[in-house]
Amino acid sequence: MSDMHSHLAFVRTEMLAQQEPPIKEKGIVKWARSNLFSNWVNSVLTIVALYVIVRLIFSAGPWFLNGIWDTSSLAQCREILDGARGACFSVLSERWQQLLFGIAYPSDQYWRPTLAFVLMLVAAAPVLFVALPRAMLIITGLFPFVAYWLLWGGTIMTSVFVLIGVVVGYLVFTKAERFGFVLGLVAGLIAAVVVWKIGGAITPAVDGIMVLEPVASRDMGGFMLNMMLGVVCISLSLPIGIMLALGRQSHMPIIKGISVVFIEFIRGVPLITLLFVASVVLAYFFPPETNMDLILRVIIMITMFSSAYIAEVIRGGLAALPKGQYEAADSLGLDYAQAMRLIILPQALKISIPGIVNVAVGLFKDTTLVSVISMFDLVGMIRGPILASTEWNGVYWELYGFAALLFFVTCYSISQYSQWLERQLRTDHR
Known part of the structure; x- marks a missing residue:
C-alpha cells in the first residue's frame, strides 16, 4: 500500500507565501545595474561622468554658497568677499525689474505684464490639455485682445472694436x-x-472707458519682450506654416510657385538679416504716413522666418501619410477643405509634433537676436544698461547664468509638454 501511495502526484492545497525579490532585482540597485552598470562600457562612462559631476560640484559649490545678495555694487561684493570665491548675486536682486520688464516700463505698472502672463497660462490651458472644459476656449479667444490692452494701455475700446472686427470677418467668411x-x-x-475703420472713428468719442496708462513699444524690454515675441510669433507661424505646406503641395501652379519661392527664399536668409530688414527697410514698403511700430515689424519678420521652417516640417508629415488616407477621404465624398481638416491634417500634425517643437524652441531662443537692432530684451539689457553701469561693470556669470536659467526652464517645459502630448496621441501603439 505504501508503494502505491508513493507514486501519486503531490497536490498543494494552499499557496506559498509571497517572497521578496532578490536585492539585486529591485529598487535603486536594479535601476543602477540596468541603466548605469549594464556592461563595462556603460560602467566606465558612468564613473567618468560621476567624476566630472563631483569636480564641478566641488569647484562651483563655494562660488554659489558664498554668494552675496544684499549689496548695491560689485565693489561692495568684492569688499565683503575679501578675496574669497563667491558670486555677486546682488546684481539680480538689485536689477531684477530691468531683467524682467526692461529699463523704461513704468515700475508702478508691473502688475499689468504679470497679469497678462498669468492670463496667458489660463488661456493656453484648454488648447494644450483637451481634458479641460471646452467653454474655457472663450478665454483663449479673448486673451489676445485683453493682453494687448494690458501691455500697451490706452482705452479698452480699441481692443473691443478689433475683437468685433474679427468676429464679423469670421461670420462673413463662413457665409461667403x-x-x-x-x-x-x-x-x-x-x-x-471696415469694422476696424469704423471703430477707429468711434474710439475717440468713448476714450474715457477703462483707460490704462499708455506704454510705448520702445519701453518694452527684458524677458517680457522675449516672451511676447516668442508667444506671438509661434502662434502666428503655425497656421501660416500649414497654409504654406498645403500651398507647396497644391496642383495650382501659381499658388505652388508662390509657396515654393517664399519658403526657399526665407530659409536661405539668416534671421539676423531679416531683423535688420525689419529695422531699416520694411518701413519703406508702407505708405509714407504710416508709422509702423518696430515690434510689429520684428514680429512680421520672425513669423515669416519660422513659418517657412514649420511649413517644411508639416510637409514632411503630409508626405509620411499613406496614399490610402487621401483616397479614403475621396471615397467619403469630402471636398478638399473637409478632407484636410478632418482626416489629413490631424494625422500629419501628430507626426510633425517633434519637428514643430524643435522649431518653436529654436525660435524662442532666437528672439535674443533682437538685441542687435537696439531692442532691450533680456540679453540686450545685460549687454547694454546693466554692464554699462559703473556699479555692475564686470559681472558676467551671474547675469548670463540667470538668463540661461530662464530660457532653459521655458524651453524645457515646452519639450516636456511635447513628449507628454506624443504619449497621449500614440493610440496606434496602445
Whole structure:
C-alpha cells in the first residue's frame, strides 16, 4: 500500500507565501545595474561622468554658497568677499525689474505684464490639455485682445472694436465660403477692415472707458519682450506654416510657385538679416504716413522666418501619410477643405509634433537676436544698461547664468509638454 501511495502526484492545497525579490532585482540597485552598470562600457562612462559631476560640484559649490545678495555694487561684493570665491548675486536682486520688464516700463505698472502672463497660462490651458472644459476656449479667444490692452494701455475700446472686427470677418467668411474659399477669405478680410475703420472713428468719442496708462513699444524690454515675441510669433507661424505646406503641395501652379519661392527664399536668409530688414527697410514698403511700430515689424519678420521652417516640417508629415488616407477621404465624398481638416491634417500634425517643437524652441531662443537692432530684451539689457553701469561693470556669470536659467526652464517645459502630448496621441501603439 505504501508503494502505491508513493507514486501519486503531490497536490498543494494552499499557496506559498509571497517572497521578496532578490536585492539585486529591485529598487535603486536594479535601476543602477540596468541603466548605469549594464556592461563595462556603460560602467566606465558612468564613473567618468560621476567624476566630472563631483569636480564641478566641488569647484562651483563655494562660488554659489558664498554668494552675496544684499549689496548695491560689485565693489561692495568684492569688499565683503575679501578675496574669497563667491558670486555677486546682488546684481539680480538689485536689477531684477530691468531683467524682467526692461529699463523704461513704468515700475508702478508691473502688475499689468504679470497679469497678462498669468492670463496667458489660463488661456493656453484648454488648447494644450483637451481634458479641460471646452467653454474655457472663450478665454483663449479673448486673451489676445485683453493682453494687448494690458501691455500697451490706452482705452479698452480699441481692443473691443478689433475683437468685433474679427468676429464679423469670421461670420462673413463662413457665409461667403460656399462661393469659394478664396472669395470667402477676401470678403471676411474686407468686413473686418471696415469694422476696424469704423471703430477707429468711434474710439475717440468713448476714450474715457477703462483707460490704462499708455506704454510705448520702445519701453518694452527684458524677458517680457522675449516672451511676447516668442508667444506671438509661434502662434502666428503655425497656421501660416500649414497654409504654406498645403500651398507647396497644391496642383495650382501659381499658388505652388508662390509657396515654393517664399519658403526657399526665407530659409536661405539668416534671421539676423531679416531683423535688420525689419529695422531699416520694411518701413519703406508702407505708405509714407504710416508709422509702423518696430515690434510689429520684428514680429512680421520672425513669423515669416519660422513659418517657412514649420511649413517644411508639416510637409514632411503630409508626405509620411499613406496614399490610402487621401483616397479614403475621396471615397467619403469630402471636398478638399473637409478632407484636410478632418482626416489629413490631424494625422500629419501628430507626426510633425517633434519637428514643430524643435522649431518653436529654436525660435524662442532666437528672439535674443533682437538685441542687435537696439531692442532691450533680456540679453540686450545685460549687454547694454546693466554692464554699462559703473556699479555692475564686470559681472558676467551671474547675469548670463540667470538668463540661461530662464530660457532653459521655458524651453524645457515646452519639450516636456511635447513628449507628454506624443504619449497621449500614440493610440496606434496602445
